[in-house]
Amino acid sequence: MLQIEQWISAFIWPFFRIASFFMAVPLLGSQLINARVRLMLALAVAGTVAPLLPPMPEFDALSFNTYLVVGQQILVGGILGFLFQIFYQIFVLGGQMIAMQMGLGFASMTDPTNGISVVMLGQFYLTLIMMIFISLNGHLVMIEIVVRSFDVVPVSLSAFSRESYWRVAMSGSWMFSAAMLMALPAVTALLVVNMAFGIMSRAAPQLNILAVGFPFTMVLGLFINWVNLGGFLDQYMRISSFVLTYIENVFL
Secondary structure, three states: OHHHHHHHHHHHHHHHHHHHHHHHOOOOOOOOOOHHHHHHHHHHHHHHHHHHOOOOOOOOOOOHHHHHHHHHHHHHHHHHHHHHHHHHHHHHHHHHHHHHHHOOOOOEEEOOOOOOEEEHHHHHHHHHHHHHHHHOOHHHHHHHHHHHHHHHOOOOOOOOOHHHHHHHHHHHHHHHHHHHHHHHHHHHHHHHHHHHHHHHHHHOOOOOHHHHHHHHHHHHHHHHHHHHHHHHHHHHHHHHHHHHHHHHHHHO
């Protein structure tokens, strides 16, 4: 009987962390994947990695400490998934900044993964990031990170430090700054074009700037985005490297 309880404890603690991670992480945590599929995947991953994890502590099944440990595992998995969501939303936010500058802010569509309205350029970047993420085995990297988190944050009653919570809260400001850096070349080029049209409107008031400038700005914005695709992979690698380092600093 005691051995059975040890087997259950060695499986149930990793399961709560992995399941909450799969509920919050991009791709797997979207509305396109059924909750039962995520649950079965969490059971499969937890059963596979349980023998490879450090020894799990033993708690009374009906004690208050058990519920605290369960809550901590759900919190750790949710924070990991939230940080990966921040990584994805950088490119969506950058696409929205570019679209607003080039006059495509009105062209929006419903994101099937989140169920919210997103501008088409942001949806294009999000789809592109998903394809690159899967092609570079990003899904395996996610599973590796959640498994390695058991070595950094073991299953116990100890909670995160105050600095870790502060880093998680500050990840939102880092998301805005990273998105701005991503969109800065296109936004700067379009700003120069808008300034040129402003000077033209002052020099030739009879010229209909709205009829001429709007389509020209849109076409130029599409051309700038096409040029930026050549260095998009480098941006992805740089931002993903920083995100992995940021996740490591959160849990240290």
